[in-house]
Amino acid sequence: MPLGILRPAVELYVDLHAHPELSGAEVRTAGRFAAALERHGAAVTRGVGGHGVVGVLANGPGPVVLLRAELDALPVTERTGLPYASTAAGVMHACGHDLHLAAASGALALLARCRETWRGTVLVVGQPAEETLEGARAMLADGLYERFGTPDAVLAQHAAPLPAGTVAHGRGGPLMAGSAALDVTIHGRGGHAGAPQLAVDPVLTAAATVLRLQSVVARETAPSEQVVLTVGSLHAGERGNVIPDRAELSLSVRAFSDAALDRVTAAVERIVRAECAASGCPDEPEFTLASRSPALLPDQDTAAAVRRVHEGLFGPHRVTDWPPATATEDFPLYGAADAGIRTAYWMLGVTGARQWRAAREGAVPPPANHAPDFAPDVRTALPAGITAMAGAALHVLPAAEEEAR
Structure with missing residues (x-):
């Protein structure tokens, strides 16, 4: 990897890591990423679908390939x-x-740097609000494809707790689950903690709801079907001597088909309403679908071709399989088979050799995504990530002499 490419990439990574911004607030991050794309010769547009960034590197007639990364x-x-x-x-x-x-x-x-070897257009997208599953939809609604061209292929990769310098591809079928995020408000009747008979306690109702919801997976879902239902937030009240008048829950459902997502979210609503009725809540509960994303199902031919490219670049021993995961992404929204938009997505190993050995010897997995000690080995993972992404793009873009013929 030429130092003239790697050094600016490392500097960008270190700066972005030190100055993170939450979903929908990625102002500085977008600016730094846009400036980096401009330095490499791309025509950059800011503010697409929020703080989204689009860089265009046009190099004559040919296919359009979109490389997507996230800002938040x-x-x-x-x-x-x-x-x-x-x-x-x-x-x-x-x-x-x-x-x-x-x-x-x-x-x-x-x-x-090697534009004399290929023809076509490269779109590089810095997407906001991936963690809330809002950014892809917002960029597409803001005319991403109408304004910058419909891509022939959309490529993305994701950091994973695998050995740094390796990549992993799916075995066919879904790579990640689809998801639905729900916000629920349970209405009670507030009162004095010493006189609960005069109130309707939404804390008790919420607690019963959380426990009962676990039965959706345990007793309403076939053991062979992968479904995850997690209540990630429960908030009610401010003081121990006051019964509040409401409780708020946020939960997520993950499954590998839209039918399963529909079934489980309907079960959630049924159980919440039933628990509220059992508690004598004065008002019906409220439901808000905060986000929904389909399962990530890459185009099988494109994914297989990209895997072969990676095997040629890294060697087959550094390209492994990735089983279906119940993590979720809004990346699938960029693809549309009926419009000829193919997708490929792979996992990028980021765990350093020392940490990987320690994890293996101690039988404790290395820190994973969303953990406070998640720390990619940038010296190994970043060069591999650059190589994997550029190699996949060159598979889509025809060689210059091929285009000339």
Whole structure:
């Protein structure tokens, strides 16, 4: 990897990691990423679908390939001890989006440097609000394809707790689950903690609801079907001597088919309403669908071709299988088989050799995404990420002599 490409990518990564921003607030991140794309010769547009960034590197007639990375961080307090650890209180790049951005920038630099070997157009997208599953939809609604061209292929990669310098591809079928995020409000009747008979306690109703919801997976879902239902937030009241008048829950459902998502979300609503009725709540509960995303199902031919490219670049021993995961993404929204938009998506190993050995010897898995000690080995993972992304793009873009013929 030429130092002229790797060094700016590392500098971008370190800067972004130290200055993370939450979904919908990625102002500085977008600016830094846009500036990096401009330095590599791309025509850049800011403010697409929020803080989204689109860089265009046009190189004559030919196919259009879109490289996608994400701008946002997570509300996690970092505990990595890195010298470039987050300077934003309670916010951290705990999912590797900073690495994705640096790799996409480096891939663009590599493609710009060898533009005499290919023809076509490269779109590099810095997407906001991936963690809330809002950003892809917002960019598409803001005319991403109408304004910058419909891509022939859309490519993305994601950091994973695998050995740094490796990549992993799906075995066919879904790579990640689809999801639905629901916000629920349970209405009670507030009162004095010493006179509960005069109130309707929404805390008790919410607690019963959380426990009962576990039966949807345990007793309403076939053991062979992968479904996850998680209540990630429950908030009610402020003081121990006051019964509040409402309780709020936020939950997520993950499954590998739209039918399963529909079935489980309907079960959630049924159980919440039943528990509210059992408690004698004065008003019906309220439901808000915060987000929904389909399962990630890459185009099988494109994914298989990209895997072969990666095997040629890294060697077959550094390309592994990735089983279906119940993590979720809004990346599938960029693809449309009926419009000829193919997708490929792979996992990028980020765990350093020493940490990987320690994890294996101690039988404790290495820190995973969303954990406060998640720390990619940038020295190994970033060059691999640049190479993997640029190599996949060159598979889509025809060689210059081929285009000339």
